[in-house]
Amino acid sequence: MSRASTDVAIVGGGLIGAWTAFFLARRGQKVTLIEKGVVGAQSSGVNFGNLRLQGRFPGQYPLSLRSQELWEDFEALIGEDCEFEQTGHLYLAYDEDERTKLESYAQVSESYGLSIERVGLTDLRRRWPWLGERAIAATYSARDATANPRLATPAVARAAARQGADIRENTRVTAVENAGSGFILTLADGDLLSCGALVNCAGAWALEIAERFGETAPLFPAGPPQFVTEPFPYRIGPSVQAIDGSVIFRQIPRGNIILAGYPRTAADPQANRAPVPPVKTLAAMKALARVAPMLAQCHVIRVWSGIEAYLPDMIPVIGPSETTPGLFHAFGFCGHGFQIGPGVGLCLSEMIVDGATQTPLGPFSIGRFRSGPTVSDKFRKEFD
Amino acid sequence: MTEVVIVGAGPAGIAAAELLLAKGLKPTLIDEGARPGGQGYRRPADDLALDMNRLMGSEAKKYASLHRRFDALVAHIDYRPGTLVWAIDGNTLHLLREGRAETIAFDKLLIASGAMDRVAPLPGWALPGVFTLGGAQVALKDQGCLIGNRVAFLGSSPLLSLAAKQYRDMGAEIAVLADTTPLMAKAAALPALLAAPRTLFRGLWYMGALLRAGTRLLHGVAPIAIEGTNRVEALVLRDSQGCERRFACDAIALGYGLKPETQLADLAGAQFAYDADFRLFLPVIDGMGRARPGLYLAGDGARIGGADAAEASGLLAAHAILADLGQMQDVASTRNLARRVQRLRQFQRGLASAFAWPKAQIASLPDTVTLCRCENVSVGEVRAAMARELGPTEVNRVKAMTRCGMGRCQGRVCGPALQEIVAAGAGNDGAAAGRLRGQAPVKPIALAAAGDPA
Amino acid sequence: MEPSKALFRRVAVRNGAAATFSFDGTAIRATIGDSVLAALLQDGALVRRLEFGGEPRAGFCLMGACQDCWVWSAAGGRIRACTTPVSDGMVLFAEPQLPAAAHD
Numbered sequence: 001m002s003r004a005s006t007d008v009a010i011v012g013g014g015l016i017g018a019w020t021a022f023f024l025a026r027r028g029q030k031v032t033l034i035e036k037g038v039v040g041a042q043s044s045g046v047n048f049g050n051l052r053l054q055g056r057f058p059g060q061y062p063l064s065l066r067s068q069e070l071w072e073d074f075e076a077l078i079g080e081d082c083e084f085e086q087t088g089h090l091y092l093a094y095d096e097d098e099r100t101k102l103e104s105y106a107q108v109s110e111s112y113g114l115s116i117e118r119v120g121l122t123d124l125r126r127r128w129p130w131l132g133e134r135a136i137a138a139t140y141s142a143r144d145a146t147a148n149p150r151l152a153t154p155a156v157a158r159a160a161a162r163q164g165a166d167i168r169e170n171t172r173v174t175a176v177e178n179a180g181s182g183f184i185l186t187l188a189d190g191d192l193l194s195c196g197a198l199v200n201c202a203g204a205w206a207l208e209i210a211e212r213f214g215e216t217a218p219l220f221p222a223g224p225p226q227f228v229t230e231p232f233p234y235r236i237g238p239s240v241q242a243i244d245g246s247v248i249f250r251q252i253p254r255g256n257i258i259l260a261g262y263p264r265t266a267a268d269p270q271a272n273r274a275p276v277p278p279v280k281t282l283a284a285m286k287a288l289a290r291v292a293p294m295l296a297q298c299h300v301i302r303v304w305s306g307i308e309a310y311l312p313d314m315i316p317v318i319g320p321s322e323t324t325p326g327l328f329h330a331f332g333f334c335g336h337g338f339q340i341g342p343g344v345g346l347c348l349s350e351m352i353v354d355g356a357t358q359t360p361l362g363p364f365s366i367g368r369f370r371s372g373p374t375v376s377d378k379f380r381k382e383f384d
Numbered sequence: 385m386t387e388v389v390i391v392g393a394g395p396a397g398i399a400a401a402e403l404l405l406a407k408g409l410k411p412t413l414i415d416e417g418a419r420p421g422g423q424g425y426r427r428p429a430d431d432l433a434l435d436m437n438r439l440m441g442s443e444a445k446k447y448a449s450l451h452r453r454f455d456a457l458v459a460h461i462d463y464r465p466g467t468l469v470w471a472i473d474g475n476t477l478h479l480l481r482e483g484r485a486e487t488i489a490f491d492k493l494l495i496a497s498g499a500m501d502r503v504a505p506l507p508g509w510a511l512p513g514v515f516t517l518g519g520a521q522v523a524l525k526d527q528g529c530l531i532g533n534r535v536a537f538l539g540s541s542p543l544l545s546l547a548a549k550q551y552r553d554m555g556a557e558i559a560v561l562a563d564t565t566p567l568m569a570k571a572a573a574l575p576a577l578l579a580a581p582r583t584l585f586r587g588l589w590y591m592g593a594l595l596r597a598g599t600r601l602l603h604g605v606a607p608i609a610i611e612g613t614n615r616v617e618a619l620v621l622r623d624s625q626g627c628e629r630r631f632a633c634d635a636i637a638l639g640y641g642l643k644p645e646t647q648l649a650d651l652a653g654a655q656f657a658y659d660a661d662f663r664l665f666l667p668v669i670d671g672m673g674r675a676r677p678g679l680y681l682a683g684d685g686a687r688i689g690g691a692d693a694a695e696a697s698g699l700l701a702a703h704a705i706l707a708d709l710g711q712m713q714d715v716a717s718t719r720n721l722a723r724r725v726q727r728l729r730q731f732q733r734g735l736a737s738a739f740a741w742p743k744a745q746i747a748s749l750p751d752t753v754t755l756c757r758c759e760n761v762s763v764g765e766v767r768a769a770m771a772r773e774l775g776p777t778e779v780n781r782v783k784a785m786t787r788c789g790m791g792r793c794q795g796r797v798c799g800p801a802l803q804e805i806v807a808a809g810a811g812n813d814g815a816a817a818g819r820l821r822g823q824a825p826v827k828p829i830a831l832a833a834a835g836d837p838a
Numbered sequence: 839m840e841p842s843k844a845l846f847r848r849v850a851v852r853n854g855a856a857a858t859f860s861f862d863g864t865a866i867r868a869t870i871g872d873s874v875l876a877a878l879l880q881d882g883a884l885v886r887r888l889e890f891g892g893e894p895r896a897g898f899c900l901m902g903a904c905q906d907c908w909v910w911s912a913a914g915g916r917i918r919a920c921t922t923p924v925s926d927g928m929v930l931f932a933e934p935q936l937p938a939a940a941h942d
Contacts, residue, residue: 038781039774045784150784158773167774230792230828230908231889233936255889278471278478278824282485285834294936297915299828299908301792416902418921423901431871434850500903512883512896513845519900522920526900527876528850533842554849614894615845615883635845645903757898757906760890792905797898828905830916 001190006032009195012202014044018156019345025163032166040153046306048260049149051339054141055105059363061112067343080155082147088238089144092135099137130294197326204269204309206331213324218373221267223274223305224260230299231255247287263384267307274305314376318364392496394422396683396698403702412462471824472651485833497685499642508610517639532635536619539639540565540739545590558599559633564742566604576734650822658815665819672704693728747808756798758791770809777810778818795820846879859928868924875919886932
C-alpha cells in the first residue's frame, strides 16, 4: 500500500477525462487519471464519431463551438491523427413538418454564428445523386466533421501523459472520502490517493461517486445499435442524418459506411455488455437502403454497441457539485458527448484552476433534477 | 412439439438428426452449404465425373454410408440447405436464405458448425494461387479442379500428405511437401497418437506413398516467402539444415491444422477457455457437449476431432438433448460414446504437438508481412500500435486501434496469428492476448436482406 | 509443361450445359454446376482487387469463410465466387462499377 497525492484526481478515462487531464496538465496541475479498464473503451471508443454542430441543444452552442475549434486543431494540440475529417453534415427532411423543424434548427444554429445552407429538392439530387427519393429538403452545415472514436481518446491520454499526467489504467476506485479541503481515494490495490479536486467523469458508472456525496441524477445506461459495411466506392462525403432519427450514417475515405440507428438498445454496465438485437440491425439496414439505394447490395460486416449514460432530458451534467466543494461532475452525455468532449475538458480545467469558466454551463447543473426530471422529445424519439 | 434446431449438416449434424428422428422428434437441420456432408464429407455434384472411392481412399465407405443415411433421413426432417445463421438472439435464430432475412425459434439448439484451416501468414501469402489446404481439397472434390499444375504443400498437418497424395493421384506435380515441425517433435508425440492407431497408420501410409513416388518431403522447415508477381511463382524456405531453397510452383496449399468455427457458439452464449495445446480459445462444454442450458456443441466446431469424432459427438449431443427433454438414455451406450469421443479428441491433441502451430515463426515474421488480408494491416502496424504508450496488449483492443481482424472475415483468417503477434509483443502467453469476440453478422449480409425499403 | 495463364486445372469432367458469362468485359466459358470462382480460375488468375491498394486476389479458403472472393455484378449485386454457381449471361466485375463521384 502506498500513499500519493495529486492536485486533481479524475475518475473515468473516457474522452472527457482524457481532455480534462490534458488541459489541467498543460496548466501545470499535477493530475492522476484513474480508469477501471483501458482509456476510451466505453462510449468514447464505440460511438459513431460524429462532430455535428447543427441541430444541437441551443444552450450548448457556446460549448460546442469552443469544442469544434479544439477538434479542428487536434493534430497540432495532441500530436497524433484521429482521422478527423471536415465532412459537413446533411440533415434530411422527409415532409413539410420536418422541413419546418429543420428551419427552426437552422435559425438557432445561425444565431450562434454557424453557417447553414438550405438545400431544396433539385440541388439535393444534383449535389448528392445517390440520395433516394424520399428526402424533400435538407440543411447542410459545412463545418461539421467526423473523427475515429477508437483513436481519439488514447491519443489525448498519451498527450496528457506527455504533459505529465499520470494515467492509471486497470485501476478501480473502491472508496472516496472527504478529507479536509480535498479527498482521499482508495484504489483496488489498496493504494491511497489524496487530491485537492476530484472530477467525476465515470460515464455510466458516475452515480457511484455522486451518490457518495449526497447528490444524484436519473442516469441510466443504453447504447445505439451501430453497424459498419464492407468498403464501398467513396461517394458519400457528409455525414447524413434523417431528422426523424431513423438513420444516421457516414462513409469514411477507406469506403466503409458506418451507421447508427434508433431506438437505442439496453446496456448492462455490470456485465459490461450491450448486445444489438438483430431486429434493430435489420430495421437500420432497411432505413439506410431507403436513404441511399445504391447501398442496397452493400454488405453489413459487423454490428456493435456500447455503454453510454443517458438522462431523460437528453443533456449532460457538467459542472461543480452542489454538495461538495472541489468535486466536479461531467457525465450523462446521452450519446452526444463526442463533439463536446474537448470543450468540456477545457471548461473543467478552467473551473478547477481559475475558479470559473466563461462558457455558460448553467443548463447542465446537477441541481436541475431536484425538482424532478423533465423528459425531452428527443428522449421519446430515441427510445422504445 | 419441442423445436430442436441443428446447425450444420456434416457428420455431427446428420448423426444427431438421425437419432432425434428415431426418438420421435422432428429436428430442423440448417446448413449453409448447398449440399450435405460438411466440408470433409461434402457430396460432390452428381454431374462431376469424379471417382470418390479413389479420392476418399480408406474413408470411402464411411463417406458413402453417411450420404446414404442422409438420403433416408431427409424426407422426415425440416432440412434447409443454403441457409446462413447470421445472428442469435435469445431463442431465435436469424437466418439468411436466398438473400432474405428470416427467423426460426428453437427450444434446443445444437451447433455443429465445423472447422476451417488455421493459417500462419508468410510474405506473399495473399498472392493469387495461395489457398488453404482445405480449399485445395474443396477445389478437387467440389469442382473437379486442381489449384495448379505444380503445387507446393506448406504447413504442419497430417492432412498435408493426404491432400498431396490426392493431388498427385489426380495428375498434379508436387513441388514440395514442406512441414514446419521437425521430425523429432513428431516422434516425441507418438505415444499420444497411439490413441487412434488406425488414423495414425493412415497418415503414415499416405506419407510413405508420397515418398515412394519420389515426392520431396521436408520436415522442420522455416518458410521464408512466397514469390511472384500477380500470382505464385515459387516457395522459398530454409530447410532443417539451414539451407535456403527455392521451389518453383504455380500454386501453394497452406495448412496448419484446423480451428473450430466458434462464432455461432459465441453468439449463442457459450463460455470460452484457452487451450494451451491447441493455442486456441475453445468453447466450454461438458462431456456430452452441453455449453449452457439448451445449447449443445458437437463436431469439429466444438473440438477438432475429425469425422469419426464429429459423428460420435453429434450422437452424444442428441442423447444429451433427449435426456434434457426427460427421455431416459441408455447409460452404458452413452458412456461408451463419450469415451470414444474423448479418445478421438485426445488423438487430435497429440497431433497438435506432432504437427505444431508455428508460434515462434509467426512471432518473428517481418514487419512488412500482411497480417489481415481483409483490411490490409501488416504485422508491423500491429507491433507499432502495441509499442506506443498506453498501447494495447489484448487482441480486441489491437483490432480497435489497427483494424486488424475488423474486415469481412471478422478475424477468422488472421485471428490465430494475431493472437501470437500480440502475445509476443506484450510478452504474455496466448491466453492473456485474448480472443476476438464474435459479433453478428457471422458473415456479411446485404442491406437488401432486410426487405424492400419502401 | 506450358505455362498457363489459368490457376486451376480441370481433372474431372463436369457433364452439364455450357454457360457463358462475362468478367471485366471478357467472355468466359463454363459449365453449369461450376462455381464462379472455379470458372474464373480456369481462365485466369484474378477474382477481385483489394480495396486498399488494388492487389490482385483469387480467393483463399474456397469454403465461404475467408470472404476474399466477392465479385460485383453489373446490377450492383455482390457475389461470393466460391459458393455461387455460374449462370449463363452473368455480367461480373473484379471491381465495383459505379458512376464517378459527383462533385460537391
